[in-house]
Amino acid sequence: MKVTMIAHTPNPDIVSAAAAKLTHSKTAPDELLNDEPEKMKKLLKSVVGMGHTSVIEHAYFTFSIEGISRACSHQLVRHRMASYSQQSQRYVSMDEPQYVIPPKIKANHKLKNAYDEAMHNIWGAYNALMKIGIPAEDARYILPNAAKTNIIMSMDGRALMNFFELRCCLHAQWEIRELASQMLHAVKEVAPAIFENAGPMCKTRGECMEKAKDCPNYPKAESRAKGD
Ligand SMILES: Cc1cc2nc3c(=O)[nH]c(=O)nc-3n(C[C@H](O)[C@H](O)[C@H](O)COP(=O)(O)OP(=O)(O)OC[C@H]3O[C@@H](n4cnc5c(N)ncnc54)[C@H](O)[C@@H]3O)c2cc1C
16 A cells, blocks of 8 residues: 555644644634643643644644555445545446455465455456446446555544544554555644644553453553553
8 A cells, every 4th residue: 555645734733732722812813833842742642642633633744545455435424423435436437457465365375366366256257247348337336355456544643643543453453554554644744733643542541452362452451441
């Protein structure tokens, strides 16, 4: 997959910090932007740390996501606090076999060959349907979850925090976890204060929603939650 942040709110840390400061200040909102940046970021971290995450809704981030599977994009679009534009299988010809191979299948030569063969059979059937005049909107029914897709997605800081909590978790499915981890890396570059403590729930809250006792982070998360 290729994940690129293509746009974001200018100065996301400072804009969010100004929103946080505004609530306790007589100063005009636009003047707050001129406060000392390091002080502003400290205030923001403290406010976000207390759970007042509405202030980071002012920061928006847009990603170009290329070459993920439809299995992954289906999980992605369950996150409703976001905007999406996805490549259409009605209007874009899918005639070339373009598919994701899960690492566990790729690692086994025999399995990978069988997988490739199944994919080529599927695309053979797709192209045969198209050739006899079946419209793409119907021929696509035969395409697999593995078929690659491209998406542009925009999310605000608060929705991203929730997304990272759920999808950076070691129990999240590997492909969406890889996507979330690349997105987290990208947002930390441009908004280090907002996302300083972003990550899976065991990191942000010291809790394990999955109750995943087989996870290497589990005992740490549970003892933090108990205050040990
Ligand atoms: C490990 C894992 C396994 C999963 N397995 C399954 C599965 O088997 N089957 C399945 O169907 N889904 C599954 N999901 C998807 C999951 O149930 C959520 O739909 C998905 O993670 C989106 O989360 P969200 O609703 O918090 O995000 P968003 O839709 O972005 O919402 C963000 C937050 O906004 C609030 N919100 C949004 N919409 C509403 C609303 N209508 N009413 C009230 N509050 C709202 C909530 O606080 C929510 O947490 C799984 C997710 C994970 C991480």
